[in-house]
Amino acid sequence: MSLLAKKRSAAMAAKLKDSGLKATPQRLAIMRVLAESKGHPSVDDIYRRLQRRFPGISPATVYRNIMLIKSLGEAVEISLAGSASRYDGRKPYPHPHIVCVECGNILDPELASLGDMTREVTAASGFEIKSFRLDFFGVCPACRKKSGS
Amino acid sequence: MSLLAKKRSAAMAAKLKDSGLKATPQRLAIMRVLAESKGHPSVDDIYRRLQRRFPGISPATVYRNIMLIKSLGEAVEISLAGSASRYDGRKPYPHPHIVCVECGNILDPELASLGDMTREVTAASGFEIKSFRLDFFGVCPACRKKSGS
């Protein structure tokens, strides 16, 4: 387990305790998967990954806990049109994504030119901005090679 | 009907003819609603708006034609987590939005600092970027007044 994963896992568990919620094995395992996954897993990904260790686990439990972890501010949801949402427990704050429309992979790009966009929008609209989402859709290098584009 | 609405309506109808598709009254009416709406209507909004003039129209027809108009490149979809997608037929190209999480209103902000983000992402990731979405979520001035925030 990487250093970041340990850190994120610990942060999530701490938030749990602070909120007076129970440290269920399933719940902790879901947190660990979120903390370790670099690839933005879906609920079903997490569900299938946990079936080895929890043969009787229910998808409902994964949904419930993802919802909880989100509400604790310890994961972000990437909602996509026409397919299941994906989650990021390693960067639990709004950040841009690149989605490959061929294979479904999702990456976290580094994006320098992003800073004062929120400020600009706030000033122009009078909205109180709570969050944002910035997603790019395209074809990843591997899929470009395959389709010969 | 505004000048822009006329222009957008005509553009959509032209694409229809070019593609050898039929100019159904329902289809043309859906296009007109999309061309006239400033407020990013949902399928159900459009459906309800058309019931006066087409008492027997089916939601399926609206879905089908929205899908078609999108595939013609004449409207963009704003897909939202947990609620129905909204559509923009006035700016049929990717552009940022501000969503009020209280009342659901969606605006098109002017956003100068946006230009070379796509180029930057392309360079950094090797993806072939096809489109993007940039949505800000917050509370609009009217709702801020109501909730006394």
Added chain:
DNA sequence: TCGCAATTGATAATGATTATCAATGATAGC
């Protein structure tokens, strides 16, 4: 005007997510 492929309306199917509820289990207090 005719014929036919495209389109419509009705309806069923899908797929992701949420709600419900009885059984189970974590944990605080003894």
Added chain:
DNA sequence: GCTATCATTGATAATCATTATCAATTGCGA
């Protein structure tokens, strides 16, 4: 450590937006 309590789980039904299916209708070219 034992127990009582209340949160949580697993199973399952319900919801909701969207898609698929199909017979009946209709736009439109010949």
